[in-house]
Amino acid sequence: MTAVITNRWLDSELAAERSRGLLVGDALERESAEDAARFVERSVRKSEYDGFNLALIDGNAAILLEWNGSLRVRNLDPGVHVVVNVGADDDFEIPTERAAFGEQQAESARRAREVLQPEPGESADEWHERAAATLRDHEYGFCVHADEYGTRSSSLLRTDADGVEYRFADGPPCETDHERVTLGSG
Incomplete structure (x- = not known):
């Protein structure tokens, strides 16, 4: 299994009781991407983290977990995916504090995903x-x-x-x- 994480830019500050980076090691201790996703779901109920995008990938599943104070879990279909600080693929949340840079990042991700097919x-x-x-x-x-x-x-x-x-x-x-x-x- 593979686990990769990015920071997620948010308008609100979260308590960040626990480092989001620890989730990668926690996930890699699980048997599968699905088991790791269930672990992360439980973990965000117990502890607060700064915003993150966490991709969990194995031979059976590719799962993206997006944390902005609430957890969104989505399955990634086969293909090219570009995950950046404001979201993934064509689904972005642009924080007002970094609006110009966030919009630029989202547009770059869209272009890269298209070019990288x-x-x-x-x-x-x-x-x-x-x-x-x-x-x-x-x-x-x-x-x-x-x-x-x-x-x-x-x-x-x-x-x-x-x-x-x-x-x-x-x-x-x-x-x-x-x-x-x-x-x-x-």
């Missing part, structure tokens, strides 16, 4: 290279350089009947190549 006859490696190029391209806005914050790393995740392929750039994707990461089996 697999081409007929395209291999998985070719798709990965195209996806990495999209993350490197500043026109999409995924690689951010600012004084107080910015893109520290990026990930590409592909799942299919053969399993999961994960590639990671330990730095801004415009400066750092995505390297294949060997994932454990358990």
Whole structure:
């Protein structure tokens, strides 16, 4: 199973009694994506977290959990999905405090999802290279350089009947190549 998390931008401040990052480790201790989703549902009833988007993926399911003070759980159909700080795919909640940046991020995600649809006859490696190029391209806005914050790393995740392929750039994707990461089996 694979678990990945992003911060979710909100208008309200949540109590954040527990770090949302701990949910990744908690999820990975479960047998399946569905078991992990049930665990997260119980966990958000017990503890408050800052906003997050958590994707849980295994050979049987791909589940996106979106926390903004209430939990929304949705199954992801096979295909390309782009998860950003304001939502995923074509379903975004733009916080008023970051409205301009949030709108820009949502539009970038829409464009990237469209551009990253697999081409007929395209291999998985070719798709990965195209996806990495999209993350490197500043026109999409995924690689951010600012004084107080910015893109520290990026990930590409592909799942299919053969399993999961994960590639990671330990730095801004415009400066750092995505390297294949060997994932454990358990």
